[in-house]
Amino acid sequence: AQSVTQPDIHITVSEGASLELRCNYSYGATPYLFWYVQSPGQGLQLLLKYFSGDTLVQGIKGFEAEFKRSQSSFNLRKPSVHWSDAAEYFCAVGSPSGNTPLVFGKGTRLSVIA
Amino acid sequence: GAVVSQHPSRVICKSGTSVKIECRSLDFQATTMFWYRQFPKQSLMLMATSNEGSKATYEQGVEKDKFLINHASLTLSTLTVTSAHPEDSSFYICSALKRGSADTQYFGPGTRLTVL
Numbered sequence: 001a002q003s004v005t006q007p008d009i010h011i012t013v014s015e016g017a018s019l020e021l022r023c024n025y026s027y028g029a030t031p032y033l034f035w036y037v038q039s040p041g042q043g044l045q046l047l048l049k050y051f052s053g054d055t056l057v058q059g060i061k062g063f064e065a066e067f068k069r070s071q072s073s074f075n076l077r078k079p080s081v082h083w084s085d086a087a088e089y090f091c092a093v094g095s096p097s098g099n100t101p102l103v104f105g106k107g108t109r110l111s112v113i114a
Numbered sequence: 115g116a117v118v119s120q121h122p123s124r125v126i127c128k129s130g131t132s133v134k135i136e137c138r139s140l141d142f143q144a145t146t147m148f149w150y151r152q153f154p155k156q157s158l159m160l161m162a163t164s165n166e167g168s169k170a171t172y173e174q175g176v177e178k179d180k181f182l183i184n185h186a187s188l189t190l191s192t193l194t195v196t197s198a199h200p201e202d203s204s205f206y207i208c209s210a211l212k213r214g215s216a217d218t219q220y221f222g223p224g225t226r227l228t229v230l
Contacts, residue, residue, distance in 0.1 A: 046220075
């Protein structure tokens with residue numbers, strides 16, 4: 001069965017510091033992997049996705065993620081965090097056919113301090 | 115891009131009433147849409163898969179008679195919460211599947227339902 005684990009429930013970083021949010025997945029084949037961001041009371045915004053090819057994926061807002069098959073990981077990174085990045089971040093996995101619903105991790109809440 | 119809208123964005127109703135939530139794909143056709151539910155500070159949980167022209171497929175534990183789904187056109191799926199109760203209060207999010215070289219789901223902005 002597909003599953004996604006986000007080990008960190010809550011992370012606090014200083015503005016300007018680097019960020020890494022962890023995501024591990026369990027999937028029987030090559031997965032489609034996604035990172036979404038959700039601000040309070042809002043819907044989901046797609047940050048980036050990995051389908052195939054280059055394992056380092058660039059997304060919006062300066063985010064990137066690296067797919068590591070050997071570690072079943074898809075960690076999200078940003079070199080310098082801005083206060084506006086404070087939000088909930090969800091990692092999700094889907095099937096290559098794309099027509100099955102995504103399985104989401106429990107999310108990581110990011111707080112940014114001055 | 116691909117845009118998915120939901121209406122209403124926020125609704126408050128009394129116990130026992132029914133509420134309809136619309137999910138529309140604005141610039142693409144979607145034969146498949148998904149309905150998720152999100153409790154406060156929780157992740158998204160799939161409720162059902164909506165397929166145009168056929169019955170929805172519900173996840174285990176989701177009452178199909180309570181959460182009626184109708185996917186009447188290639189751009190519209192509706193979720194009706196019947197005889198709503200306070201425990202149905204939640205954030206409901208839909209996604210629409212855009213098919214192409216890489217099938218991708220696009221999410222709506224969500225609907226906040228509060229049942230008094």
